[in-house]
Amino acid sequence: MFVLELTYTAPVERVDELLEAHREWLDTYYDEGVFIASGRKNPRDGGVILAVGDDRGQIEKIAAADPFVVGEVCAYRITEFHATKTAPALAEYREQMP
Template sequence: MFVVTMTYTAPLVEVAPWRPAHGDWLNDLISRRLLLAAGRQVPSVGGVYLAAGMPVEDLDQILATDPYVLNGVASHSVVEFVPLLVAPGLEDLKL
């Protein structure tokens, strides 16, 4: 499993035009359970995603298709982890 942080690399005025396409991209990944959660950072400097377990190379390929990345207004950082302890009802997140 992965925690992905997305950081804006351009002013918000340059990010804004790509927000609808980025939202569609996130919704597609969530519908396919490639991402399990996504949201904005506070303050608004980017976002955070929880990604399903997969080869890191596959995740890198997915992240490269982010409209924000394609348009040069954001970058991603990836941390892989193994969930050993989970809240009741989230046992399927454990490997």
């Protein structure tokens, strides 16, 4: 599993110009089952996405295609972790340690 942390690198007004395209990009990966949660940080200086998968390269490729990245308004920090314990509703994402 991956935590994708977005940090805005441009004024929020420029971010807002790309927001609809970003939401469409998010929807694509929700539909594919890659993203399981996302939202803005508070204060609004970026966002967070939880993604499932075991291929960091693929997650990095997905992040690089975010309209926020293409539009040069955010930077990503990607952290991989093993979700060995979850709430019952997330049991399908539970992992064993390698």
